[in-house]
Amino acid sequence: MTDTSTIDAPERAARGSDFARLSRRVADAGLLDRRPGYYALRITLVVALLAGGWGAFLALGDSWAQLLVAAYLAVVFAQVALLAHDLAHRQVFRSRRYAQAAGWLAGNLGIGMSYGWWMDKHTRHHANPNHEDHDPDVSPDILIWSHRQAAASRGVARIVGRWQAYLFFPLLTLEGLNLHVSSFRALRRPQLKHRAVEAVLLVAHVAAYLATVFAVLPLGKALLFVAVHQAIFGVYLGCTFAPNHKGMPTLTAEDRLDFLRRQVLTSRDVRGGLVVDVALGGLNYQIEHHLFPSMPTPNLRHAQPLVRAYCAELGIPYHETGLIDSYAQALRHMHAIGAPIRARG
Template sequence: MTSVTPRRQRNRDGDFATLSREIRGAGLLERRRAYYVARIVANLAVFAAGWVAFVVIGDSWWQLLTAAFFAVVFTQLAFIGHDAGHKQILDSRRANDVLGYLHGGLVGISYDWWVGKHTRHHANPNHEDDDPDLDIPALAFTRDQARNKHGVVRWMAKHQAVLFFPLLLLEGLNLHWSSVRHLWRGDGRARVLEAGLLSAHLAAYLTAVFTVLSPLTGLAFIAVHQGLWGVYMGCSFAPNHKGMPTLPPGHQLDYLRKQVLTSRNVRGGRWVDFVLGGLNYQIEHHLFPTMPRPNLRRAQVLVQDFCDRHRIDYAQCGLLRSYAHVLRHLRDAGAPLRQPKEAKA
């Protein structure tokens, strides 16, 4: 990173204050309670209807379609937990946390674990040392990370562009395991509550599956549901930062540029807004994490215009191209591990 004079740094620090006044003046930080009430009620209604259909269909291989349906529903529920974690829904932290814990219990992950991890990510997006989203054993997001891999994970990093989407099939299990490990270590603010919620989730889920389905069909249902849920979750978060610049220790970027230059938006209209839960407006979300999801679309116009006026690179592309950027970045990060083989060829 190039050095910045104190005067220029002060001007840069003032950029975000100026943008914040524009955003606040447009009313985009105000709560959207009616939107979230409608969204939560709709999600819960669809969730309940899915389980009714599950019981009605009975022990049938058609239940694999139900499993795919639940993968979508679980992700939409998780999006509400994400918004609650950022205090986007209600005014008080406590009320948002109640919603977050309940939605975490519905999908079987620790809300407290996720909030802690995600808060560190927002504070240091794409930072080589401090962003937990760059600390994934099976993947390397920089060439230095790739060189430091050993054994099986080194082989995985070497071929990570090819393995990326198959690995997402395990992301659902990883979320469950990370939640259990968090509670086992006693790190949670509400350890007893979350232990009860996760235990109830597991008991209800397995009881429903193996009461209605035969063992073989039940195992297939779980594999399809958890696998597709992991893929959907991974595909919702992967386009946001992967392939964008990584920040070394000691970088001198101000808050505005740190958040904008490490993030990518995904175009696509309202269907992408729904499918990605508003995470397609990643730049605006990182700049204003408490902004309610339905306001991000309006904020995007203001933020892009501001960045254009201040000559700040503003990255956005279509959904499929965003995944291409991710795969290209993963291939480049793993390049040092393939060089000997490619040299011989």
């Protein structure tokens, strides 16, 4: 698997380019400086919210109100995942060792997601966003993202692809489970570094989670709690990433774009103010995040005017829309891609 240091390194490939000039402007504005106070407060709040959720679970005991706790914990789990995302990009700690240790605690132990597996996957996405051959986020495993993938689709992807726009959100209810399963599958890969540490923390999470739920709730309520919790977690987490690239141009080996254009043309920013900033963990500034992966989340909104103006100088389209419209654009794209499959019957 890719070394974790590469997740914040794409800038190095673009020295002397259009991106280098933008990078100097951003650096001169102090937007690459770390924000320890912000992350100290954010980590404290997320830990407190997580502890409070499990405390409420234990206090309620055998009650149908636990389904509200399940929904609440799903939202908090997603916020932990977003924090792990920032840790992976070295936005929080300069030290790779500290970032990795915190990532294991947040990802593996906190929510049952392999930090190392996700790091490898996300690094490849950042290097080649929306690239049909290299971005794992647009691989045609179940959903398809381009006409070329539609033409080559077989099996499940072909069946789902017909009506994937309608199935997208229902399928997201399984995304939490998919993250857990993929994390355990990754433990079998010798390329995964620190497999023993990751395995111990993953098993500890699953054991503690299931033991707590089934010790407090009777079987039926326990199963329903897990189903609600994991379904909402998957939908929320999927909804934080779906607006960013889905429906934007996909790239192939024939496309020859520099770093700046590769990142800007395949990404989409989402408007919405503070509420959207918090809900999406800053990923609504996706263009800025892809250009400067190690930029602390609170600095992204300040970088946006600089990036937008620079793109206007160069005549590079800069795509920004509202939250609801971002989903609508993605769904329209998915439905259009499935049209040839529907036509073939």
